[in-house]
Amino acid sequence: MEMDAQYFETVIIGTGFSGLLAAIRLKKNSLDDFVMLERGSNMGGTWRDNSYPGAEVDIPTGLYSISFIPYKFKKKYSPQSELLEYTNYIIDRFDLRKYAKTKQTVAKLIYNDGEGMWHVEVASGERYVARFVIDTSGVLANPKTPYIDGAEVFSGAQFHTAQWDHSVPYEGKRVAVIGSGCSAAQVVPAIASQVEKLTLFMGKAQWIIPRADRNYSSVERFVTNLPGIRHVRRFIIFAYHEVRFIAFRRYPLTANISKFIKSLYARNLRKNLEKYIDDDKLRQHMMPDYELGSRRVIPTNRYLPALARDNVDVDISGIEKITPTGIRTKEGEDIPLDIIVYATGFFAYSNMKKALSFQVYGSGGRNLNSEWEVEAVSYKGITVSGYPNYFKVNGPNTGTGHSSQLCYMETMVNYAVKAICAVKRDKSIKAIDVRSKLQNEYVTAMKRDLKLTVWQTGDCTAFYRKNMTGEVTSLSPESVLNFIYTRKWFHLGDYNVLRWAPALESSTEVSEIPGDKEMHTGDAVVVVEA
């Protein structure tokens, strides 16, 4: 059903942490003519969707939290429920619910060069028009469920960890978990003691590293949230994680430290495998033959003990097919099952057809989805040449393998809002579009830096790399400090400035061009400053 368009100065897509951050920053700058479009029926994001048993953060909440929004977390590594509580606390504290429209699945973004406006089409027929788009639709938001031969004939329940079906009881049932990444390492120990039988279909070995988790006492929660103390604590956690980056990126002076860190983790994993895994073949399979960090490391102390349980089996032969009653392994064994859980991860930038959940048409009708399929490029992971006034949070090569993604997200959101402020400040500016030469230089330098990381040189797959070309598209080769520093200031000079036509500028009817709703359908001649 075609509906009348609704006009806003800014459309934010998504209501995860980065969407909330964008809304807070816009409000703070008195730019509150915005709407947040969310495909879910509630606001949220990662911690609304990933409600599977055992879901929790793998970076301490002292750092995996928004720097200026303290919260009295009960645990060092919070479970999903507490992170969802934190999300709702932010929404209510900043009064963001009134800006959100839920059940609005964005299907298409189309930039109209003449108007200098983005037309946003939603699957249910609503249309929005906005001058700026802040795309916070997430990078690990689109679950990847591989098709396995026979899946459609299975008579039990099957679902992805990010779409956990809470109406299906798993207690006393025969459950298969497919996958061996972070979600599998969390869900297996969470349900193992309650199911009748659990079979883990394990893929590649993972770097499993120790984790010092604990509950905070009420005194500690109070004290560590006091201003000053909170900042010092956050800095210590930040520094600890930042040092780990040395293990992932080769700096000339730190090669020996890097080797030392890796050897410590290898020794620890070997020792724990000896302790918990009796089967020689499985123990060997579980010792990674690739560099530490090539895939996301898994900090857990509960996974290996769970695998050692009598009611838990691990299959490394692979899946031949799914049958009506279970899974047949490549060794010909039939495993009877009631539930199949896909802990198989997300698309990220590994598959560009699925990574963006909507089509983006920029200047002159160019299509971001097909361009990124060839090469996922951007400027600083935030803007893309040919897509004026479009800001992508968590764009290509902005992921972290060693620290909190929230540090990166805050930086990207701040940059986007600074850019919007700069455009608004000069009323003659219609839009900004990053200079393609500068973008190319940025991409070249970034790729050169990637060659110094384990993600490019190690045997790294998972969501870090693009399926087709093997290029690393998800992770940033920068330390967090460098990432923040190089995006702290917004330079208008990095952008082609598209100006309103002089005739419009002098029009007496127009008091304010940027963001003026009356102007949204007006035509203007584009002047490009190259």
Ligand SMILES: Cc1cc2nc3c(=O)[nH]c(=O)nc-3n(C[C@H](O)[C@H](O)[C@H](O)COP(=O)(O)OP(=O)(O)OC[C@H]3O[C@@H](n4cnc5c(N)ncnc54)[C@H](O)[C@@H]3O)c2cc1C
């Ligand atoms: C299971 C899991 C565990 C993680 N653990 C960690 C961790 O320990 N440490 C860490 O640093 N990072 C972790 N991450 C990364 C995590 O993605 C980020 O930390 C952060 O939560 C991302 O926030 P976001 O707002 O950018 O995206 P999201 O939280 O993914 O939010 C995106 C929002 O956009 C909405 N959306 C998507 N497409 C559309 C559309 N077409 N129309 C409308 N709305 C749309 C989605 O519904 C969602 O609400 C984890 C991710 C997952 C999935």
